[in-house]
Amino acid sequence: MIDIKSYVNEQVKIISSKLDSFLKENMPSIVLDAMSYSVSNGGKRIRPILAVEFAKLCDGDIDTAINFGCAVEMIHTYSLIHDDLPCMDNDDMRRGKPSCHIAFGEDNALLAGDALLTEAFGLLASSKNVSDKNIIRAVSFLSSFAGINGMIGGQVLDLQFEKTKPTIDEILKMYSLKTCGLIKAACVLGCLSCNDYDENKIKAAIEYAENLGIAFQIQDDILDIEGDTVSLGKPVGSDEKNDKSTAVKYFGLEKSKELVKEYTDKAVSALNAFNNDTEILTQIAYMLVDRKN
Amino acid sequence: MIDIKSYVNEQVKIISSKLDSFLKENMPSIVLDAMSYSVSNGGKRIRPILAVEFAKLCDGDIDTAINFGCAVEMIHTYSLIHDDLPCMDNDDMRRGKPSCHIAFGEDNALLAGDALLTEAFGLLASSKNVSDKNIIRAVSFLSSFAGINGMIGGQVLDLQFEKTKPTIDEILKMYSLKTCGLIKAACVLGCLSCNDYDENKIKAAIEYAENLGIAFQIQDDILDIEGDTVSLGKPVGSDEKNDKSTAVKYFGLEKSKELVKEYTDKAVSALNAFNNDTEILTQIAYMLVDRKN
Numbered sequence: 001m002i003d004i005k006s007y008v009n010e011q012v013k014i015i016s017s018k019l020d021s022f023l024k025e026n027m028p029s030i031v032l033d034a035m036s037y038s039v040s041n042g043g044k045r046i047r048p049i050l051a052v053e054f055a056k057l058c059d060g061d062i063d064t065a066i067n068f069g070c071a072v073e074m075i076h077t078y079s080l081i082h083d084d085l086p087c088m089d090n091d092d093m094r095r096g097k098p099s100c101h102i103a104f105g106e107d108n109a110l111l112a113g114d115a116l117l118t119e120a121f122g123l124l125a126s127s128k129n130v131s132d133k134n135i136i137r138a139v140s141f142l143s144s145f146a147g148i149n150g151m152i153g154g155q156v157l158d159l160q161f162e163k164t165k166p167t168i169d170e171i172l173k174m175y176s177l178k179t180c181g182l183i184k185a186a187c188v189l190g191c192l193s194c195n196d197y198d199e200n201k202i203k204a205a206i207e208y209a210e211n212l213g214i215a216f217q218i219q220d221d222i223l224d225i226e227g228d229t230v231s232l233g234k235p236v237g238s239d240e241k242n243d244k245s246t247a248v249k250y251f252g253l254e255k256s257k258e259l260v261k262e263y264t265d266k267a268v269s270a271l272n273a274f275n276n277d278t279e280i281l282t283q284i285a286y287m288l289v290d291r292k293n
Numbered sequence: 294m295i296d297i298k299s300y301v302n303e304q305v306k307i308i309s310s311k312l313d314s315f316l317k318e319n320m321p322s323i324v325l326d327a328m329s330y331s332v333s334n335g336g337k338r339i340r341p342i343l344a345v346e347f348a349k350l351c352d353g354d355i356d357t358a359i360n361f362g363c364a365v366e367m368i369h370t371y372s373l374i375h376d377d378l379p380c381m382d383n384d385d386m387r388r389g390k391p392s393c394h395i396a397f398g399e400d401n402a403l404l405a406g407d408a409l410l411t412e413a414f415g416l417l418a419s420s421k422n423v424s425d426k427n428i429i430r431a432v433s434f435l436s437s438f439a440g441i442n443g444m445i446g447g448q449v450l451d452l453q454f455e456k457t458k459p460t461i462d463e464i465l466k467m468y469s470l471k472t473c474g475l476i477k478a479a480c481v482l483g484c485l486s487c488n489d490y491d492e493n494k495i496k497a498a499i500e501y502a503e504n505l506g507i508a509f510q511i512q513d514d515i516l517d518i519e520g521d522t523v524s525l526g527k528p529v530g531s532d533e534k535n536d537k538s539t540a541v542k543y544f545g546l547e548k549s550k551e552l553v554k555e556y557t558d559k560a561v562s563a564l565n566a567f568n569n570d571t572e573i574l575t576q577i578a579y580m581l582v583d584r585k586n
Contacts, residue, residue, distance in 0.1 A: 026441045026442055027441065027442050027446055029441070029446065029449045029453075030449065030453070031441065031445065031449045032441060035441070078407075082403060082404075082407060085380075085403065086380075087378075087398075087399035087400050087403055088400055088403065105380075106380035107380050107381055107452055108449075108452070110375060110378065110380055110381065110403075111375075111445055111448055111449060111452075113407075114371075114375060114406075114407075114410065114445055115440055115441040115445045117407065117410055117411065118410065118436055118439050118440040118441070118445065119436060119440050119441060121414040121432055121435075121436045122432070122433055122436030122437055122440060124432070125429050125430075125432040125433040125436065126433065132425035132426055132428075132429055133425055135425075135429050136418050136425055136428050136429065137418075139414055139415070139417070139418040139432055140415055140418040140419065142414075143411050143412060143414045143415030143418065144415055146411050147408055147411040147412050147415060148319045148320065148322070148324065148325060148328070148408040148411070148412060149319055149320050152324065152404055152407055152408045152411065153320055153322065155404055156322045156323065156324045156401075156404060159400055159401070159404075160322075160323070
C-alpha cells in the first residue's frame with residue numbers, strides 16, 4: 001500500500017516548484033511579489049494534485065496536467081486574495097500568515113488577484129503536449145467552473161445568504177458552485193490532458209469532484225467548530241461569529257460527520273468508471289476527510 | 294467618402310447588442326446586473342470596433358472578430374470597475390453615472406470585475422468559425438496584453454509613480470502597457486479572425502495600436518485639462534488634483550498636441566502593410582484625436 005502522505009508531499013513539491021517557475025518568468029514588481037507570496041503560502045495543492053491523478057487515470061500527458069492544474073491553483077489563489085479583502089470577508093490572516101492585502105496593501109492585492117486570474121488562461125494556452133481542441137476545452141471548462149455560473153456564482157449566493165436565510169438546498173447549491181467549482185475544473189482538466197478523452201470519464205470526474213467538494217466543505221465547517229487555531233492558521237468559530245449559514249448549523253455536528261463520510265464514499269464510487277488503478281484518488285478522498293486544517 | 298461617425302455608431306449598436314446577449318445567457322443575479330450595468334454604460338467600443346476593422350482588412354471572419362472584440366471589451370470593462378474601487382482611484386462617477394461600486398456595493402463590483410475577466414476567456418473559446426490554433430493564439434495574446442506584463446503591469450507602474458517621480462520614458466512605458474495593452478489585443482485579435490493571418494500583418498496591427506494608444510492617452514490627459522465636465526462625464530482637473538504624472542505635465546499642452554498628431558500619423562502609416570482599403574481605420578484614428586470625451 002502506498003504511503004499517501006509522503007506521496008502527496010512529493011507531488012506538492014513538484015507543483016509548488018512549477019508554480020514558482022511560471023511566476024518567475026514575469027517582470028519583477030511588487031504585484032508579482034504579492035502573487036508569489038500568496039501562491040507560495042503553503043496551500044495543500046489539492047487541485048493540481050487531482051489534475052495530475054486524473055491525468056494518470058486517463059493515460060494523459062503529465063506535463064500538461066501539471067500546467068492545467070497550476071492554472072486552476074492560480075485561480076484558486078486569486079479567489080482567496082479577493083475573498084480576504086476588506087470589502088469581502090475582511091480576513092487579516094490566511095494560513096497563519098498576514099493575508100495578501102495586509103502584507104502588500106489593498107491596491108496591490110487587488111491587482112495580484114486580477115493578474116493571477118489573467119495569467120492562468122495564458123498558462124493553459126501555452127501547453128504544448130496536447131491537442132489544440134483539448135486546450136480550448138480546458139479554457140472553456142475553467143472559465144465556466146470559475147465564472148458567474150460557477151465559483152463566482154457561489155460567492156454571489158454566499159453574499160446573498162448574509163441577508164436572507166437560505167434553505168439547506170440553497171446552502172448545498174452554494175457549496176456546489178463555490179467550493180466544488182474549481183475541484184471539478186481540476187479533475188476535468190486532468191482528463192483533458194489525454195487527447196483521446198471520453199465523455200463518460202469526464203462525467204465520472206465531475207461526479208467524484210462534486211461529492212468530494214461537498215464533503216470537503218462540510219469538513220471545513222466542522223473544523224471551524226472543532227479545530228484549533230494553530231492547525232487551521234486562522235481563528236476558529238468565525239462562521240458562528242459571522243452568523244454564516246453552514247450545513248453544520250443546519251444538520252448539527254454528528255449528522256454532518258456522517259454526511260462527510262457519505263459524500264466521500266459517493267466520490268470514491270464514481271471512480272469505478274475508470275479502468276486504471278484508483279487507489280491514490282481513493283486515499284486522497286479519505287485523507288481530505290481526516291484532515292485537521 | 295464614408296460618414297465615419299454614422300458608420301461607427303452603427304458598429305457600436307451591433308457590438309453593444311452582442312455584449313448584451315452574451316451576458317443574458319447567464320444565471321440572473323445582482324452581480325450579473327452589475328456586469329451589465331458597467332458593460333452597457335455608454336462606452337465608445339473602440340476596442341471591438343478595431344477588432345472588426347482589422348478582421349475586414351485581413352479578410353477574416355466578422356462574427357469571430359465580434360466575439361474576440363467583445364472579449365477585449367469585457368476585460369476593458371472589468372479594468373474600469375476595479376480601477377474605480379476605493380482602494381484604487383476611488384472614483385464615484387464613470388461616464389456621467391455612478392461607478393459600479395457606488396451603484397452595487399464594493400463586494401458586488403469586485404465580483405462583477407472578476408466575472409467579466411473570467412467570462413472573456415470563455416467567450417474566446419466559444420468561437421466556432423476560426424481555427425483552433427487561432428483561438429489559442431487569441432487566448433495567449435489577450436492574457437499577455439491584459440496581464441502582469443501588459444495592462445496590469447501598467448497599473449502597477451501607475452501606482453508606483455504616485456510615490457516616485459517617473460521620467461518621461463517611464464510615463465510612456467506606462468502608457469504603452471496600461472492604455473495600449475488592450476488596444477493592441479483588439480487589433481491583433483481582429484487579424485486572428487482570419488485563419489491565414491500573416492506575422493507581418495500582426496506586427497503592423499501592433500504598431501498601429503501602439504501609436505494610436507499613446508495618442509489616445511495623451512489626448513485623454515489634454516482633455517483632463519481642457520475638456521468640460523459634461524462631455525467627459527467626470528470632473529476635469531483630476532490629474533492635477535491627484536498630482537498624476539502625465540505626458541502633458543512634462544511636455545506642456547502645445548507640444549502634447551503636436552505629439553498626439555505625430556503618434557496618430559505614425560499609427561496611420563503602419564496601415565501601409567495591408568492591401569485592403571484602410572480608409573476606415575485611418576478615419577477612426579483621426580476621429581479619436583478630435584474627440585471631446
